[in-house]
Amino acid sequence: MTLAPVLDRIDADLPQALERLKDLLRIPSISTDPAFKADCDRTADWLVADLASMGFEASKRPTPGHPMVVAKYKGPEGAPHLLFYGHYDVQPVDPLELWDNDPFDPQIEDLGDKKVIRGRGTADDKGQLMTFVEAFRAWIAEHGSLPLSVTVFLEGEEESGSPSLIPFLQENADELKADLAVICDTGLYDGRVPSITTMLRGLLGEELTIKAASRDLHSGSYGGAAINPIRVLADIIDSLHDDQGRITIEGFYDDVPELPEELRQQWQGLGFDHSRFLGDVGLSRPAGEQDRTPLEMIWSRPTCEVNGIWGGYTGAGFKTVLPAEAHAKISFRLVGQQDPLKLREAFRAHVRARLPEDVEVEFHGHGNSPASVMTITDPAFEKSLQALTEEWQIPAAYTGAGGSIPIAGYFKTYLGMDAMLIGFGRDDDQIHSPNEKYDLESFHKGTRSWARILDKLATK
Amino acid sequence: MTLAPVLDRIDADLPQALERLKDLLRIPSISTDPAFKADCDRTADWLVADLASMGFEASKRPTPGHPMVVAKYKGPEGAPHLLFYGHYDVQPVDPLELWDNDPFDPQIEDLGDKKVIRGRGTADDKGQLMTFVEAFRAWIAEHGSLPLSVTVFLEGEEESGSPSLIPFLQENADELKADLAVICDTGLYDGRVPSITTMLRGLLGEELTIKAASRDLHSGSYGGAAINPIRVLADIIDSLHDDQGRITIEGFYDDVPELPEELRQQWQGLGFDHSRFLGDVGLSRPAGEQDRTPLEMIWSRPTCEVNGIWGGYTGAGFKTVLPAEAHAKISFRLVGQQDPLKLREAFRAHVRARLPEDVEVEFHGHGNSPASVMTITDPAFEKSLQALTEEWQIPAAYTGAGGSIPIAGYFKTYLGMDAMLIGFGRDDDQIHSPNEKYDLESFHKGTRSWARILDKLATK
Known part of the structure; x- marks a missing residue:
């Protein structure tokens, strides 16, 4: 043949x-x-x-x-x-x-x-x-x-x-x-x-719902006194990275290996065009860990991304609602020996530790796989x-x-x-x-x- | 008659x-x-x-x-x-x-x-x-x-x-x-x-769109390297209040009068039931400025509330998208002599000052009125x-x-x-x-x- x-x-x-x-x-x-x-x-x-x-x-x-x-x-x-x-x-x-x-x-x-x-x-x-x-x-x-x-x-x-x-x-x-x-x-x-x-890279998907008041409120009647779950969610999302782009969840980097020198050199030989990679989609500055190259960021480093967020009134015009709930879909790309189930618990603990009084969270897991x-x-x-x-x-x-x-x-x-x-x-x-x-x-x-x-x- | x-x-x-x-x-x-x-x-x-x-x-x-x-x-x-x-x-x-x-x-x-x-x-x-x-x-x-x-x-x-x-x-x-x-x-x-x-109270309504990449990206291909506008929006929302519940926009409290002592006493005479006010909607702790009573918070103090937020994938299931845009509707309740148009500019300046490289913002005003x-x-x-x-x-x-x-x-x-x-x-x-x-x-x-x-x- x-x-x-x-x-x-x-x-x-x-x-x-x-x-x-x-x-x-x-x-x-x-x-x-x-x-x-x-x-x-x-x-x-x-x-x-x-x-x-x-x-x-x-x-x-x-x-x-x-x-x-x-x-x-x-x-x-x-x-x-x-x-x-x-x-x-x-x-x-x-x-x-x-x-x-x-x-x-x-x-x-x-x-x-x-x-x-x-x-x-x-x-x-x-x-x-x-x-x-x-x-x-x-x-x-x-x-x-x-x-x-x-x-x-x-x-x-x-x-x-x-x-x-x-x-x-x-x-x-x-x-x-x-x-x-x-x-x-x-x-x-x-x-x-x-x-x-x-x-x-592996993947861990999480969905969370932040719940505050028992119902949607009027922001005139309650604004300033009742807690806003969108603010709580924004605070949690903001807390997931430090100002150097590193993920702040406790123990997150424990099982992340450094790239072997041999592989780093091989990758350098590929001549990856970092500025074109980002330039093609209208960006110029790598947004991840500031001490890594973009190729390392996407091939060998773990990430935490918000894939979706929603809460309150999102239609045409304006509605002065103070919503009862806010939602986000968050995913993690995993590398090396990072254990998705261990990190799921660490993420949930990170969120729970940041909940103010009167606020509850519900989690829904969306699949997980190691690298x-x-x-x-x-x-x-x-x-x-x-x-x-x-x-x-x-x-x-x-x-x-x-x-x-x-x-x-x-x-x-x-x-x-x-x-x-x-x-x-x-x-x-x-x-x-x-x-x-x-x-x-x-x-x-x-x-x-x-x-x-x-x-x-x-x-x- | x-x-x-x-x-x-x-x-x-x-x-x-x-x-x-x-x-x-x-x-x-x-x-x-x-x-x-x-x-x-x-x-x-x-x-x-x-x-x-x-x-x-x-x-x-x-x-x-x-x-x-x-x-x-x-x-x-x-x-x-x-x-x-x-x-x-x-x-x-x-x-x-x-x-x-x-x-x-x-x-x-x-x-x-x-x-x-x-x-x-x-x-x-x-x-x-x-x-x-x-x-x-x-x-x-x-x-x-x-x-x-x-x-x-x-x-x-x-x-x-x-x-x-x-x-x-x-x-x-x-x-x-x-x-x-x-x-x-x-x-x-x-x-x-x-x-x-x-x-x-007066009202100032604002809608903002945070724009990063020129199109939605795959969080596997770009996650970690491309900036996520939802994170930028969360950071901005988080920056609008300090940890005492005060709004951090520069000059925001300039034209906010203290409540006259006479009125404060009259209001105290009303016997407002603070715990019932919040308890009726499943809450217990006033979320506003920590040195004010809830009645002051809702009658005599200005606020900043997120009335709606959306971005990325918000449907059933999961989608590992790194979105190009994120949106929020934000409103301010105004008191005293606060000038809505002056504060609109102060808010927009506050947001612009927090935009990282590669990120743009579009604002849409939604009506404004003084107290x-x-x-x-x-x-x-x-x-x-x-x-x-x-x-x-x-x-x-x-x-x-x-x-x-x-x-x-x-x-x-x-x-x-x-x-x-x-x-x-x-x-x-x-x-x-x-x-x-x-x-x-x-x-x-x-x-x-x-x-x-x-x-x-x-x-x-």
Whole structure:
């Protein structure tokens, strides 16, 4: 089974592959919002049908939340067995008014120097997961089979904290276990260097409600005498960082390792353009710990961010209400050996210690995962670096990533598998934001990259 | 023209008066929300028709916003001329889910020890303005005429900053000018003592938008390096008070007078129950300046309150967004000679001085009015105190009020008229909150109070 005709077939089939991707993108699989439950289900059906059509033994597997898709393909006897992971759910689309087009009516746009496909989920993660699906299709169409055994495992709750994931992995460990997990949900370094991500931050999500008076009050009748929960919340948020950008929660940095000198030097060699990184989004000054570079801030340092805040009257005009409650969604990116559950308690203790008399707090946890540091001793990593270098004609690199892909750690913990993270997103893809896009080059070369990686890994 | 049959007629007509009030309450005249523009217009029509039906020369008067209602009744030659003011617009109803019933389907509820009418606008201010309208109706029905001349002036923008009010007063000064203005938008002291409010706080409303990155960012890709506008906003809000509850804006207290010793003693004589005042709404500790009593805090001290805050993702579930913008609505209650426009600039300077690099602020002003201190030399004040004492069988009092009724100051400034503020609301009316109500006793005795006041003031 040779590689060249597979690559040719991918090139020839690109228009059809894009039509398939658009079909998938049209289904609004927003997992965090219960209003889109049926759409998530339909998305899983679409993927099961597509994988079954090329010979996978594919099924939609129910969970208490959105279903999983599991599909298996038996390659030649003795060939390695890879598990490919992606997620078919997408982020919400608000603020909808900032989208130039319907987020669920994907369009190809010619930007002059390149073409992109625009719409929710194009880069995160439907466009990415379809790169390996299309690579499988081309291999099977050309050679009647894949060169190795593949299990496809697609999740529908990645954007909403993956509540069903760990139980599913535990209950189906034997079926899902493979030689290596391959995860396609990351990006090119600097928008051009193909890379394998070997460090990922963990994530801890918290929602808090600050409660003061038993009901909303009139700020004329009570203002000045009754405590305002928005002020209490602002005080708490302000207390989470010191004036050097360090997080003030007790013990927060206990399990944060210093970056090894070797890795620091390797990262310096990447020539990360700090001013362009921030300049691209209208900023100039790094806002984190003042003694760290932005690359360290996003790849190797923990954070505390307020992702949402609301309370009182937020509509048009003015209302002189003194609200009974104020709310915030706060998340922490974790690194090294930081324990999410220990830090959840430390955060809650920090908040409780700052509550004035008469004020109560309610917490709601939104998922948690530790950071991941990959072991790259498996030769599959070096072989994949080679395949990426050949496809992109740029030396591929090992990199870190600021985001959290907890599944990598779960594969290790629950299935005993290492994970290799390869993806083709770019920093300007505007994932989680209005006008999300995916470069057609990413989709096309991404598909070709997987075809090459399958070829390289087919022999143990 | 004697009073007794007028009072008897009010008693007999109470069921019909309540039906009329319910009709008025059913129109959702939310002035701050443009979606209810036609409803505001319909409310003005309803009032014009009702006043015309009893012999007033009534008209709906267009403004760039919601219309004014002006209605005139000529009493006996030489009798005094009073201008009665109320407002027919109401507050928004959110959070709607906290209402036990449709806010615009008013119901009479028997609470055992008393009856109330519940719905948006019952106490603020439709129920109150209908007390004087019903008193007029009873006088005219009984005696064929009012005992003095009356102009009714009803506004439809009181809950949205009264943008059309000053131009309207200026353009119609000759028509509106009377011997004394009477404003019905205040309450009983301590829910039982009839009172004339002689001190009112002013109001300054501000909305600010903190802008950081040029678009919403992914907190994984940018968290730790890109500045978060919610944190900047929290820092600004936190900076507005010191740990003793004093407002920190430069020069804020320059024009705040100390309470005259005489007034302080009079207020102490009212026996204000500080712990019950806060205890009624689930609080125990006064949150304002720590060296003031709650009664001072709400009647004689300025405040700064956050009335609303929003930014980032506020829907169900979680979204790891690092938002581009954060917003707040902030208002100040003003006292003494505090100049709202001077303080607006001082507030904006305070905010601008706290903006980190890369961050911008946009301000939007929401109306402003200075505090009012009434001159009570006109004998109408003492006569009205007597009338109130006779109706309620409790000695009536001069009091302060924490709210802002800018119209009182405007009548003085633009029409050269003093204003007398009398109303029958109670602290537990939940105005501006879900489940607003008005006691039937307030409505009934309020109507009777006005009948008595008309009688007392009919002779100069």
